[in-house]
Amino acid sequence: MQKELRVAVIVALAQSAQTRLGKTQVQKLVYFAQNSAVPLEYGYEIYHYGPYSFDLARELGSLDALGVLNVESDPNGFGFDISVGKFAEKFKLEAKYQRKIEKVIDQFGRDTAAQLEVKATIHFVYSVIKKRIPSGKIKAEVIKKVGALKPRFTEVFIRNCYSDLEKMDWI
Amino acid sequence: MQMKEVRDPIHGFIYFNETEMKIVNTPTFQRLRYIRQLALTYLVYPGAEHSRFAHSMGVMEFATKMFDTLMMKHLGQLRWNKARVNRNRQLLRLAALLHDTGHAPFSHASEDLPPGIKHEEISRQFILAQPVSSLINEFKRALGITAHDVASFFSAENIDPDVVFLKGIFAGEIDADKLDYLYRDSLFSGVHYGRFDYQRLIQSLCLIEDPEGAGNLIMAIEHGGLHALEAMVLARYFMFTQVYFHKIRRAYDHHLLDFLRKYVKKYPTSLKEYVKYDDNRIFSLMRTHSRDEDAKRILTRNPFVQAFTTPEHIDEEQRTRFNWLQETLRREFRDTKIFYDAAEKSPHKFEKIETYVLSPSTGAPSLVQAESGIIRGLKNIEQYRVFTPKESKQKVHNFCTQFWNDHAAGAAGATAAAGPN
Numbered sequence: 001m002q003k004e005l006r007v008a009v010i011v012a013l014a015q016s017a018q019t020r021l022g023k024t025q026v027q028k029l030v031y032f033a034q035n036s037a038v039p040l041e042y043g044y045e046i047y048h049y050g051p052y053s054f055d056l057a058r059e060l061g062s063l064d065a066l067g068v069l070n071v072e073s074d075p076n077g078f079g080f081d082i083s084v085g086k087f088a089e090k091f092k093l094e095a096k097y098q099r100k101i102e103k104v105i106d107q108f109g110r111d112t113a114a115q116l117e118v119k120a121t122i123h124f125v126y127s128v129i130k131k132r133i134p135s136g137k138i139k140a141e142v143i144k145k146v147g148a149l150k151p152r153f154t155e156v157f158i159r160n161c162y163s164d165l166e167k168m169d170w171i
Numbered sequence: 172m173q174m175k176e177v178r179d180p181i182h183g184f185i186y187f188n189e190t191e192m193k194i195v196n197t198p199t200f201q202r203l204r205y206i207r208q209l210a211l212t213y214l215v216y217p218g219a220e221h222s223r224f225a226h227s228m229g230v231m232e233f234a235t236k237m238f239d240t241l242m243m244k245h246l247g248q249l250r251w252n253k254a255r256v257n258r259n260r261q262l263l264r265l266a267a268l269l270h271d272t273g274h275a276p277f278s279h280a281s282e283d284l285p286p287g288i289k290h291e292e293i294s295r296q297f298i299l300a301q302p303v304s305s306l307i308n309e310f311k312r313a314l315g316i317t318a319h320d321v322a323s324f325f326s327a328e329n330i331d332p333d334v335v336f337l338k339g340i341f342a343g344e345i346d347a348d349k350l351d352y353l354y355r356d357s358l359f360s361g362v363h364y365g366r367f368d369y370q371r372l373i374q375s376l377c378l379i380e381d382p383e384g385a386g387n388l389i390m391a392i393e394h395g396g397l398h399a400l401e402a403m404v405l406a407r408y409f410m411f412t413q414v415y416f417h418k419i420r421r422a423y424d425h426h427l428l429d430f431l432r433k434y435v436k437k438y439p440t441s442l443k444e445y446v447k448y449d450d451n452r453i454f455s456l457m458r459t460h461s462r463d464e465d466a467k468r469i470l471t472r473n474p475f476v477q478a479f480t481t482p483e484h485i486d487e488e489q490r491t492r493f494n495w496l497q498e499t500l501r502r503e504f505r506d507t508k509i510f511y512d513a514a515e516k517s518p519h520k521f522e523k524i525e526t527y528v529l530s531p532s533t534g535a536p537s538l539v540q541a542e543s544g545i546i547r548g549l550k551n552i553e554q555y556r557v558f559t560p561k562e563s564k565q566k567v568h569n570f571c572t573q574f575w576n577d578h579a580a581g582a583a584g585a586t587a588a589a590g591p592n
Contacts, residue, residue: 023525045327046335048381048389054523061522128328149332150387 364409
């Protein structure tokens with residue numbers, strides 16, 4: 001049941017994608033879907049591109065092999081393009097989850113990979129430290145930690161991403 | 172700080188500082204002497220008696236070599252000062268040394284037993300418990316390392332950027348754990364397929380800016396190390412097909428797990444109790460229950476035997492055909508003892524952990540799969556088998572072979588994969 005739900009969510013995300021969909025984007029969109037109470041139960045941890053699920057990465061490979069997705073290497077040698085495969089239509093999402101996925105796409109579907117990466121990292125760090133830091137200090141601490149995890153992003157960029165998440169009630 | 176050295180068949184000598192040696196001397200770590208790295212594989216390959224104890228030391232040594240190589244080449248790029256280098260080197264050594272302390276008896280062979288907690292989580296708990304935590308905290312004054320810092324390697328909630336970086340050395344696709352287990356398992360089992368040029372591989376490690384645009388520094392391979400990397404991937408592939416998925420070893424794993432389900436039922440969640448569980452304790456339990464069929468089959472080296480196997484790589488049609496065969500056997504051989512085994516593994520995880528190799532001409536990174544035809548061409552291992560006692564082997568074999576040939580797609584008799592041996 002859970003496996004079917006996972007596949008249906010990934011297919012729904014691939015069908016609704018509004019920009020080029022790479023593995024990083026899928027990772028982050030699934031991350032936000034899971035945090036919208038879609039019970040996918042992927043274990044996420046911070047990796048090079050922010051929150052990352054090794055199980056999801058493995059499943060993307062399997063879905064490619066089974067023809068549910070097409071995962072094609074970028075001709076320049078790095079990155080992947082993900083689209084729906086010929087057997088994707090077998091997997092339909094229940095309406096209650098479909099609405100949640102549409103909301104995730106609505107909120108994050110036009111973000112660049114960089115925005116998604118930083119937003120997901122902010123949300124992950126926020127979720128970890130909110131338990132141990134007074135609420136008044138959380139924002140500054142999250143921005144500091146994300147800056148340390150993502151040194152190439154400017155503080156302004158991180159702050160903007162933080163504000164977007166605040167406006168959408170993610171944090 | 173005084174150094175102690177330990178002889179090791181792969182590394183020659185492994186050096187420990189005083190506190191590391193105190194950690195090695197704790198009951199938590201000494202327990203690993205009594206957990207064989209390859210479970211009951213030594214009943215097939217007599218040399219494979221090595222333990223998690225030596226492996227853990229070896230992982231620490233490999234991790235240190237990888238770290239030192241990266242620091243030698245990229246210290247400027249990382250912009251770490253000496254204190255940060257020293258701290259991270261020690262942090263990595265401790266995490267590598269302690270990574271397997273949570274392993275259950277017989278390593279992975281008994282991991283399925285409840286409560287089903289991953290050994291990494293139990294390792295984390297051991298690191299945070301006495302006596303190990305106090306010893307790690309000895310590094311606090313000089314290096315700022317606490318037990319919580321080491322435990323964060325095994326926590327999904329880690330948000331320390333240095334630990335994220337160090338985890339790549341310790342648990343990536345080209346990682347210290349894999350280098351050690353492949354080489355050590357190969358050496359002790361006497362199966363030479365597992366050897367590869369690890370020195371060349373480590374020497375060719377480098378850091379690159381993440382080509383996906385995140386700007387983080389990630390580990391990659393210089394082009395000169397590509398063949399060493401291919402050799403490591405092939406080593407892993409052959410070690411799985413020849414050793415880890417050996418038919419007799421799989422049969423012993425089955426008997427072992429069945430025995431544990433009956434007489435251990437579940438491992439304790441209290442660390443104080445868990446630490447008492449090692450291979451010796453389970454063997455003692457088997458002797459106590461030596462009339463049990465699974466215990467007897469292990470103790471008298473009389474496991475079920477393979478009556479049928481699919482090829483190592485199967486397609487959708489063969490997978491369906493095997494499921495059909497399984498259903499038919501359940502119906503037709505109700506009075507015969509049979510178990511089924513599924514051996515599945517990907518020979519590498521480059522799909523999961525994107526790994527880059529540098530172009531010899533431009534220095535630009537590209538994915539390992541794009542550069543290596545050998546890696547691209549390797550198929551997943553997926554092999555299904557039927558096991559039964561020796562006495563019923565021939566009749567089960569005959570039935571399976573006939574069924575497999577009669578129901579093959581296309582020409583009859585196209586894929587007869589098994590035979591008594």
